[in-house]
Amino acid sequence: MKLTRRQFIAATGALGAGAATSAIAQPTSPLPFLITTQNGPLLPRAGGKRVVVCGGGWGGITAAKHLKKNDPTLEVILLERNPVFFSCPMSNKWLIDVVDSDYLTWSYLPIAQKHDYRFIQTEVVAFEREHKRVITAQGWIDYDYLIIGAGIRYHYEAWFGNDRKAAEHARAHFPAAYIPNAEHYALKQGIRNFKGGDLVMTLPPPPHRCPPSPYERACLIAWHIKTHGIKGRITILDPKDSPKPITEGFKEAFATLYKDQITYVPNAVITEVDPFNRKIRTKAGDFRFDHGILMAPHQAGDMAWKAGAIGRNAEGKATGWADVDPVFLNLRDDRDVYVIGDAVGAVSPQFNFYPKAGHVANYQGRIVARYIADRVAGKTPRAALPDNLCFMMVNASPREDIAVRFRYHLDDKGTIIQEQIDDNLRRDDLVTEDFQWASRMFEDMFT
Ligand SMILES: Cc1cc2nc3c(=O)[nH]c(=O)nc-3n(C[C@H](O)[C@H](O)[C@H](O)COP(=O)(O)OP(=O)(O)OC[C@H]3O[C@@H](n4cnc5c(N)ncnc54)[C@H](O)[C@@H]3O)c2cc1C
Incomplete structure (x- = not known):
């Protein structure tokens, strides 16, 4: 006799929990398997x-x-x-x-x-x-x-203690977009809709995810503002005393390409953030802002x-x-x-x-x-031990990158030693290397 699928399922179900030879898992809870x-x-x-x-x-x-x-x-x-x-x-x-x-x-x-x-x-x-x-x-x-x-996670507690409302307000209205999620799309939309005003970008204290990338982000947003003739300014609040790594390359880009778009503030260690009234206190002065990319400190x-x-x-x-x-x-x-x-x-x-x-x-x-x-x-x-190689685009027309390389070795005491080589001269061949690097990485991860 040939069974229909429905009859087959009913028959095997009827064997009960003691049927050790049945290949069909028996339900152990009222929920479907x-x-x-x-x-x-x-x-x-x-x-x-x-x-x-x-x-x-x-x-x-x-x-x-x-x-x-x-x-x-x-x-x-x-x-x-x-x-x-x-x-x-x-x-x-x-x-x-x-x-x-x-x-x-x-x-x-x-x-x-x-x-x-x-x-x-x-x-x-x-x-x-x-x-x-x-x-x-x-x-x-x-x-x-x-x-x-x-x-990573955002350590908003460092700014807001247990004030969850303030943390959620900062995250929703001034997203850092340093973890892949909805924030990236919100930030991109925010840049497209940017009609001018003061955009403040707070940098987390070290260590944080991708140390040079906030400066790259500032440069590329500045490029967008400049190219579209928008009357806006980005203020980078950096707790460090200078951009790091690739210090000279970023300084040169800020001064030469984006003198009218970027204000770089060193030693701006944050002491208070008020996301509701758009105010930030730092050791280098107080700031009000129209738009913000508020990067809280990072943790694992x-x-x-x-x-x-x-x-x-x-x-x-x-x-x-x-x-x-x-x-x-x-x-x-x-x-x-x-x-x-x-x-x-x-x-x-x-x-x-x-x-x-x-x-x-x-x-x-x-x-x-x-x-x-x-x-x-x-x-x-x-x-x-790993190594590290990082390319940062500072200009989008013509396209120009700067770069940094890190090498590691163990010394005779077993301590890991780092060597850092900054490539500060912005140029187009580094853009080619940048895209080649990304292709190699995506290929290793996804093919
Ligand atoms: C703007 C920007 C530019 C950057 N540029 C560069 C660059 O040019 N070169 C470079 O080398 N690096 C760059 N980085 C840094 C790079 O993104 C990170 O260093 C890298 O993603 C770290 O990898 P990871 O595996 O440690 O963490 P992630 O890549 O963040 O992976 C962590 C994963 O864990 C998942 N996860 C977390 N919690 C849970 C949970 N509870 N349950 C299930 N899943 C969970 C997350 O969804 C995520 O997929 C950049 C970062 C940013 C933000």
Whole structure:
């Protein structure tokens, strides 16, 4: 007798929970099977050591692919809250239409299928490291090794304490757009609608995501204002004493290209922000503004906090950044948990933090994928360090970039040493290199 699909489902359902031979999962809750909750398992084990990667940004997406390349027997699962990848690198150029949205946006599924890892779009809500388990909005998942690529969070508490209303007002009306989300689109719309007035841009104190990029953003918005004959001015409030890195290149661009559009204020350490009345107090004076790009201080992203990965200083205060072994990038108190990318804490007494750059996150994703594959194979991982390369567009017609390169090595005491080379002379061949760099990165992450 041939059964219809409906009859087949009814028949197998009628076998009851004791039917060990049935391949059909039996319902254990009143909810349909695929409606998941935080209390249920997210995914059965597939065999092989399991690596869960939390965060599909520059670090996590790279790690997932390279884990499978290094050891195809690994079960790799990437957990990410966003439906698509949106690149912060190159996004300043997108603000003024040098590149379009397609250029920055990548799909997670094809790359996961190609390299045979699982991509699950979900929110990571907690970690139970004692059980080697990640809790997501859709269920829990256990791991043998964990990689956290948490990115950053905005530390609005430094400005507003527990005043959530002020923090939300600042975020909604004067978005920083330093984390891929709705803020980027709001900022782009704001630039398009800008009819003039005082635009204030606050820079976070170091360390923060992509140190030179706020100056690039200021230059490109200034270019837009200048090109469209808008009577507006950007005031950069920088807590540092000069733009860093690529100091001379940015200073020259401000003075030569944007003398009528940019006011650069050094040592502008913020003491008070009033987002409702558009006033800012700093150690270099007080400012009122019509428009704002208010960048609060940065810290490691929420997942690093939830994982209990944040370090403490000598007074027992949270450092805001993950406490990792500087070379092997595992948590100091948990060898099976790695942190990569911007969330990583200080790694060297010489320079403190790696530049919080996509280039570094990508490199660390590859490095940690190698470390884990070696450990699974019973080998001792060999120490590896990243490098960093960063191009910044300061002029959009003609297109001109400046650049900075960082190299790292271990000295004979095992300390990581940094060498920084600024390329201050703005020119078009650096623009070509900039786009070549981005192509190489996107290719490594998404093909
Ligand atoms: C304007 C701008 C320009 C830049 N330009 C450059 C450049 O030219 N070169 C360069 O090298 N770098 C640049 N950067 C820096 C670069 O974007 C970051 O250094 C890089 O994104 C860091 O990678 P990451 O993996 O640490 O974090 P991210 O790329 O931010 O990835 C973190 C991921 O975790 C996800 N996530 C966070 N919390 C959760 C949760 N609870 N559950 C699930 N998922 C979660 C996020 O959605 C995100 O996808 C720039 C940044 C900005 C803002």
